[in-house]
Amino acid sequence: MWPKAWKLNKVDSKDQIALERLPRHIAIIMDGNGRWAKKRALPRSMGHRAGVEALRKVVKTCSNLGIEVLTVYAFSTENWSRPKDEVGVLMTLLTEYLRKELQELHENNVVIRAIGGINDLPQEAQRELDNSIKRTRNNTGLILNLALNYGGRSEIIDAVKKISKDVLNGKQQIEDIDEGRFSNALFTRGLPDPDLMIRTSGEMRLSNFLLWQLAYTEIVVIEELWPDFGEKALLAAIITYQKRDRRFGGIHTD
Ligand code: FPP
Numbered sequence: 001m002w003p004k005a006w007k008l009n010k011v012d013s014k015d016q017i018a019l020e021r022l023p024r025h026i027a028i029i030m031d032g033n034g035r036w037a038k039k040r041a042l043p044r045s046m047g048h049r050a051g052v053e054a055l056r057k058v059v060k061t062c063s064n065l066g067i068e069v070l071t072v073y074a075f076s077t078e079n080w081s082r083p084k085d086e087v088g089v090l091m092t093l094l095t096e097y098l099r100k101e102l103q104e105l106h107e108n109n110v111v112i113r114a115i116g117g118i119n120d121l122p123q124e125a126q127r128e129l130d131n132s133i134k135r136t137r138n139n140t141g142l143i144l145n146l147a148l149n150y151g152g153r154s155e156i157i158d159a160v161k162k163i164s165k166d167v168l169n170g171k172q173q174i175e176d177i178d179e180g181r182f183s184n185a186l187f188t189r190g191l192p193d194p195d196l197m198i199r200t201s202g203e204m205r206l207s208n209f210l211l212w213q214l215a216y217t218e219i220v221v222i223e224e225l226w227p228d229f230g231e232k233a234l235l236a237a238i239i240t241y242q243k244r245d246r247r248f249g250g251i252h253t254d
Contacts, residue, residue, distance in 0.1 A: 016239050017065075023195035023241055025069040026062060027217070029209055030055065032201030032225030039225075045089040050227035052097055061231045063108055063142040065238075069191050070144055073209050077117065077151030091122050094148070098128040102135060109141030115187035116150030145191065152211030159185035188213055196241040198234075200226045218244045 030051055037047030055072060062070045075090055082090075098112075105112065112132040121129070129148075162185045166172035172181070183189065194210065194217045202223045206214065220237045222229070245252075 017235060018242055019065075021242055022065060022067060023218075023238065024067070024192045025071065025194040025196075026067055026238075027071040027073075027194035027197045027210055027214070028058070029073045029197070029199040029203075029207060030226040030229075031199060031203055033227060035201060036225040036227040044086060047227060048086075048089055048093055052093055054227050054229045055097075056101065057230045058234055059105070059110070059142070059144055060108075061234050063110060067142055069194075070142060071115070071147060071188075071191075071194065071210070072145070073147045073150065073207075075116075075148045075150070076208060077149055077154055078208065080149075091125050094121075094146075095125045095128045098132045102132050105132075105144065106136050106139065109139045110136060111139045111141065111143045112136045113143055113145045114148050115145060115155070116148045117154070118148060120149050143191065145188075147209070150187075150209075152206070152208045155187055156212060158187075183212070186212060193217065195246075196220060196237065198222060198237050200224055200229050216246070216248050218246065 033047035033051040034044045035047070036050060037044050040046075058072075059070065074094065079090070080087060102112075112129075112135075114129055114133065118126060118129065125148075129146075159182060163172060163177060163181065167174055183193075188210070193213045193215070197210070197214055197217045197219045199205075199219070199221050202221060204221055210217075218241050220240050222233060222237060224233055
């Protein structure tokens, strides 16, 4: 079923992965592109370009493993405050990525989705995104969920507004508002919450990423910079996740 290029490479650590206990949803803060470039005396744009390569590898690995959802933090609401040129590079890379990768992603049954303020992205990026989402909508494989112009706090405020409107027009009873109803008002409606969140480059912050959805997620912080992240590092992160004891606030009785 899979084209040859998408076969999982032989990696020692794969043997230690329990394939029956994979995380359903992996979320990633792809941090460290700038530092990767600086270390090599390259412009930051080259770090982001290398970051796209790392993303390609990770998408393939997740798809091959049978992960259901991969959410990547590609552009935050705060990233607009970066120099105009850098914002431009990131938007161009997004457009290029979708243009170049769409066919292969589609052939590999990947579903492309996006969360965030998509309407505020440049027209060209919106067009490419729209096209990619429509083209892959009926696929049944990995959901590649791109967080673009995304901020967890504004997502929560949006959800509050949606539910408040429903209360005002009588479609929603206040007493019936529960976690399920709230989750349904978020961009991630219909997706399971992440089981594993990976952040590269050693920073111990959530940076406004999936604030509601990460409530019980296992967090794995990795020292490697994002452009150096690949299949091996992803498998290692999954192994770390599988060694964790998830109790969701409860206790084990055995
Ligand atoms: C953080 O590194 C990374 C970003 C702000 C953008 C992530 C984007 C990509 C990996 C490529 C574009 C995405 C797509 C979907 C094509 P940083 O610049 O904050 O690194 P630093 O902390 O070392 O400066």
